[in-house]
Ligand code: K7E
């Protein structure tokens with residue numbers, strides 16, 4: 231593990247460097263703001279006015295030349311927005327984090343699989359409860375956490391389109407759909423065949439399919455089988471969820487899975503351009519180890535025994551045809567292509583890949599697949615063209631399950647020696663690839679070959695490495711897994727932070743490190759450390775901010791669960807029980823059911839008194855009449871575990887039984903106006 235060199239005090243020599251960089255910053259600031267008046271004297275002597283102050287500050291704080299430049303590159307002045315938005319997995323928090331780049335400011339944490347009180351996600355609001363309940367699994371009374379790994383932005387022609395975001399739950403094999411108009415989760419689907427997943431989510435270039443790759447082998451359909459029957463009864467799986475963009479939802483009825491050998495399928499990526507229509511997943515444990523208590527070695531040793539595992543190449547276009555043509559078996563109501571069918575129809579091919587790989591990443595031109603073995607030191611580059619030619623020529627070998635195996639040398643284009651523990655790869659606009667090195671704690675920059683070699687570089691060559699702290703997992707470059715990466719910024723998502731921050735007890739924050747990749751060659755400095763005190767952010771994707779078009783208020787009366795696809799007319803999104811007219815407000819009783827039609831606007835609830843009898847069933851509709859950006863109200867009912875967020879224009883319903891008698895002062899939880907504290911009402915439950 232590399233330790234950052236200790237910073238030395240400011241020497242007279244370095245003082246000159248600081249003065250020079252002050253001039254650099256003055257220039258940077260003038261060019262950023264377009265303000266060229268009175269921004270220091272610009273002569274580089276740093277001896278007068280604001281420039282002198284900056285030099286003094288730098289000296290007093292012990293900031294180096296590089297520090298000042300890094301600060302100027304990452305500082306986003308008050309009131310200005312970030313150029314990029316990063317969507318990061320929230321790990322076992324079950325959420326998604328939205329972070330501005332380059333400032334690295336956390337903008338929002340989206341409640342996905344896990345309740346989130348600020349957004350009223352999972353505390354009574356009917357639309358949020360319905361989404362969370364969709365994802366409940368058998369044997370789990372309430373499944374309200376997840377192990378999120380890989381967020382995937384929706385794409386059009388291989389480029390992020392800014393409409394939707396998907397993310398998987400490794401722990402319970404689920405996939406969520408988030409709408410980027412309101413940054414809210416619209417859907418959670420649970421895989422009824424697999425019990426866990428990992429290699430998802432990834433989308434095909436037009437988001438026709440959302441890929442949910444597998445992980446640990448299991449009997450399909452949540453069945454029981456003895457580990458003695460591992461090779462016959464345990465299976466791997468990959469699932470393709472059909473995305474219905476017009477509906478804005480995954481469609482389980484049009485989705486299907488493929489049975490795979492009981493290897494541990496890991497990360498996948500969709501082919502693009504030349505390789506569009508194919509999907510590539512790496513695997514580990516082709517040894518089919520079942521653990522030391524089962525007469526073997528520990529998994530960590532047993533799964534590394536083979537020199538190679540199998541890259542899975544899947545012909546998705548053909549598989550979808552086979553599935554649509556009835557070539558499936560139904561398991562728990564879900565269509566699954568049997569392994570033998572995949573073999574017979576030519577849907578699945580294996581290529582050996584060095585030792586227990588982790589990443590599988592398709593280059594921007596779609597011509598190559600980069601696979602890195604964590605126990606191997608290379609980025610292994612497979613050529614799609616060679617792979618197709620080898621398939622055409624007819625593989626001569628099969629794996630123990632009869633899956634055709636292409637010889638590694640027939641598909642391999644290059645092996646680039648990078649260092650220890652290579653995992654994941656991203657790309658930039660110049661023809662460089664960036665691979666995380668877990669054991670080296672570094673980001674490696676290397677050159678692509680083919681038509682993509684960067685100017686002045688040799689193809690398939692390691693160019694430089696930048697140390698990061700510590701033990702990097704994934705990395706995300708700006709649009710770095712699309713057909714047109716932007717370069718500029720890369721964020722290292724580090725697993726350990728050790729001494730980088732104030733120790734918050736034995737449990738330490740994660741560390742996002744911003745890396746400057748704007749210049750090519752050997753220049754690749756770390757600009758900023760950004761701690762994140764919320765679970766392990768496995769993967770993130772970074773999109774140009776101007777590709778996003780979020781709503782700033784909801785069209786009046788919108789029920790977020792009725793938003794559908796992006797072409798849905800706003801009239802169709804109005805909640806069935808939205809109270810958009812003050813004249814409709816009131817409390818009505820029908821037998822034991824009490825319905826409340828309430829409007830919410832600064833600074834009152836109307837009506838503000840609700841009287842019911844203990845045991846009544848309460849259906850409470852709240853509609854915000856606000857049309858002003860950020861005029862959010864909350865609504866908390868103590869004693870009833872109810873907490874809502876009612877954003878401008880939104881309608882929310884909460885339904886419950888008034889089991890507890892008493893006087894409950896419900897109130898607004900957002901400081902919405904000068905008279906916010908007065909924004910309250912009484913919920914009186916008369917004892918039965
Ligand atoms: Cu942590 Cu992609 Cu789940 Cu690698 S994953 S590090």
Ligand code: CUA
Pocket residue numbers: 832833862863864898899900901902903906907909
């Ligand atoms: Cu509404 Cu405070």
